[in-house]
């Protein structure tokens with residue numbers, strides 16, 4: 376997993392801007408329909424969701440932002456056998472977590488608009504929020520995660536906001552809190568505000584720098600550097616043996632590319648040791664900018680296992 380810089384407000388191509396304007400307006404209408412249903416006290420079922428909308432975003436993100444890779448494990452998603460899932464970071468239909476010292480997950484509770492403690496209904500108002508949708512492989516989305524969303528603090532459903540706080544939040548693009556009912560001061564929060572209240576324990580590629588939480592070592596293994604790293608390894612199943620083997624192959628490829636360039640520079644280009652290192656790194660550009668599958672594992676191997684000076 377690695378950090379990904381993405382914000383649709385920063386797109387420079389007109390075709391991309393047009394695509395987003397259209398997608399955001401459809402997402403907004405679909406979100407409004409779900410909230411209307413909820414306000415009418417009707418339960419939201421799987422049939423109420425328009426999966427075509429999040430599938431379209433998944434395809435766009437895979438092509439334009441994630442270099443065809445899973446947002447969590449960096450495996451390459453290809454063709455009919457591994458088309459990738461549109462993963463909801465915050466689950467849309469139910470929220471579960473595993474309490475400390477227990478083995479089985481339970482449903483998360485939250486406060487409703489009347490201040491009553493209820494089973495969290497799922498973050499249905501984020502079903503089409505771009506910050507909540509990521510392209511992932513089937514394994515990361517379904518093997519363990521499903522509706523799990525561990526947090527440090529309590530899960531939030533409807534929350535009361537003061538006018539000051541509401542003003543602050545509304546200044547963020549695409550992050551406006553949604554009034555639960557007209558005239559009420561209970562709101563459904565957008566992703567960034569929820570992050571502040573809930574302190575999620577799962578890493579998110581837009582928000583976090585995964586290199587501060589995860590470290591990849593010999594044989595493609597992954598270890599945690601933080602509690603969020605530990606939860607993410609467990610819930611995204613990043614310690615899967617098959618995945619480790621794939622990462623190991625990528626690590627060997629990264630090291631081979633670096634080393635072959637270094638040795639060529641040393642033997643043929645009359646370079647100093649420092650210049651040979653720098654030359655070696657120029658062959659790892661695709662790893663540094665994330666185009667290679669398992670780029671985080673490949674770079675960690677070169678730097679922390681093989682001890683090549685990091686440039």
Ligand SMILES: [Zn+2]
Pocket residue numbers: 445446447448449450511512513514515516
């Ligand atoms: Zn994955």
